[in-house]
Structures are given as structure tokens and as C-alpha cells.
Amino acid sequence: MAMTERERLGRDVLIRSLSKHGYVTYGKLLSNFHLNFTHDPSVLGYMEPKAGRIVVNSSLDMDQVEVIIRHEILHFYLNHADRSLKKLASLKGIDPNNIDDMTVKELEKEIYGDAEQTANWAADFDISNQGYTDKDKQIIRTLHGLVTEDHHSDWVDLSMEEMYEKLLNERKNKQKIVYGAFFNPTTFISQDGKIYGK
Numbered sequence: 001m002a003m004t005e006r007e008r009l010g011r012d013v014l015i016r017s018l019s020k021h022g023y024v025t026y027g028k029l030l031s032n033f034h035l036n037f038t039h040d041p042s043v044l045g046y047m048e049p050k051a052g053r054i055v056v057n058s059s060l061d062m063d064q065v066e067v068i069i070r071h072e073i074l075h076f077y078l079n080h081a082d083r084s085l086k087k088l089a090s091l092k093g094i095d096p097n098n099i100d101d102m103t104v105k106e107l108e109k110e111i112y113g114d115a116e117q118t119a120n121w122a123a124d125f126d127i128s129n130q131g132y133t134d135k136d137k138q139i140i141r142t143l144h145g146l147v148t149e150d151h152h153s154d155w156v157d158l159s160m161e162e163m164y165e166k167l168l169n170e171r172k173n174k175q176k177i178v179y180g181a182f183f184n185p186t187t188f189i190s191q192d193g194k195i196y197g198k
Contacts, residue, residue, distance in 0.1 A: 001053065003034050011035040018066060026070050029077070030054070044145055047072040049081075067132075067139050071146070074131045075123055080160060084111055084119035087161040091168070116171055121147065122164035129156050 003011065011030065018027035033047070037058035045056040045068040054072050056065050075081075086096035088107050099107070111119045128148045132140065137148045149156050155163055 001036055007035050007037055014069060017062060026073055029073050030069060044068055044143055045072055047076055049076050063139055064143060067136050071127055074127045078126060080123035083160055084164060087164050118167045118171055119164055122160050122167050125152060125155055125163045126160035
């Protein structure tokens with residue numbers, strides 16, 4: 001989507017502000033992307049690398065927008081999408097360095113169709129561990145939907161791939177409990193179909 005004049009001016013202001021605050025490289029990187037604003041209250045921000053654009057919520061203040069912009073750029077430059085794909089392939093017993101196009105599409109469907117956004121959460125933890133300053137973390141704590149080490153202080157030294165696997169395991173364990181609860185409070189049906197209880 002093309003930028004409006006307001007969005008073009010907003011991007012220029014952000015580039016200058018990032019440079020002023022010591023983030024010259026982020027400002028230069030931002031100049032390679034279109035910036036679009038959204039009024040959707042459920043969206044803080046996201047990047048569409050193939051479209052060359054970053055979208056941020058228009059209601060955020062300048063400090064919040066700067067953190068969100070740096071956050072989205074880090075997703076791209078830390079190669080989170082490709083790393084998530086390779087990790088999921090590996091977990092499924094697929095050679096992560098030799099994935100055909102059809103398999104890539106299936107894995108991407110699983111990653112991006114995941115209502116829990118497991119891969120994105122792992123990547124957000126990675127950004128918190130590697131890219132946030134203490135000031136950034138204070139700002140992030142005021143925004144619903146992003147994480148800091150507050151959520152998993154024991155994960156600060158883990159890679160994104162390790163956190164992704166841990167989150168997938170947490171989700172599987174949670175699903176087993178919920179899955180059993182839907183059928184009968186005294187009966188638990190495990191993921192493998194075994195029935196426990198009455």
C-alpha cells in the first residue's frame with residue numbers, strides 16, 4: 001500500500017527521531033520500508049517484508065512507535081520467519097536445509113495459522129532478550145500484546161529456536177488438559193486418544 005502524505009511525513013519524523021536517540025542504523029533501515037498507520041485497536045504493529053512495509057497503530061505515542069518500529073525491524077533482520085520455519089521442520093523430522101516449496105507452504109500455514117502465535121511469541125522473547133533497553137522494556141510493559149523477560153526470566157539465555165520449542169511444548173500440555181475438560185470433568189482424553197478417569 002502506498003504511503004499517504006501524513007505517513008511519509010511520519011516516517012521522516014521517525015527516521016530523524018531514531019537518529020537523534022542513537023538509533024541511526026534503524027533510521028536508515030526504516031527508510032527502506034513504507035510506513036502505514038492503522039486505527040485497528042488490536043494491532044500494535046507488524047511488518048510485511050515482501051511488501052516492504054511496516055504498519056503501526058496511529059494512537060501510539062512517539063516513544064512507543066519507536067520501540068515498535070525497532071521491534072519489527074529486528075524480526076526481519078534476526079531472520080525470525082526463516083528460523084521459525086526451519087525449527088518447525090526440524091521438529092517434524094524434515095531436513096531444515098532441504099525443504100521443498102510445497103512443504104514450506106504447509107509449514108508456513110501452520111506457523112501463521114497458529115492462533116496462539118507460538119513462533120511470534122518466541123521471536124518476541126528473542127527481541128526482548130537481544131534488542132530491548134531497560135527503557136524499551138518499561139514502554140513494552142505498558143503495551144498489551146508484547147513480552148519482556150518478566151514473562152520468562154529463566155529464558156534470557158535461550159535462542160529463539162529453544163524458546164519456540166518450549167512454547168510448543170507448553171501449548172501441547174495445555175491442549176491436553178483443555179481437550180479432556182471438554183468431554184467430561186471426570187474423564188481426561190490425552191492427545192494420543194487414551195482415556196483416563198471414569
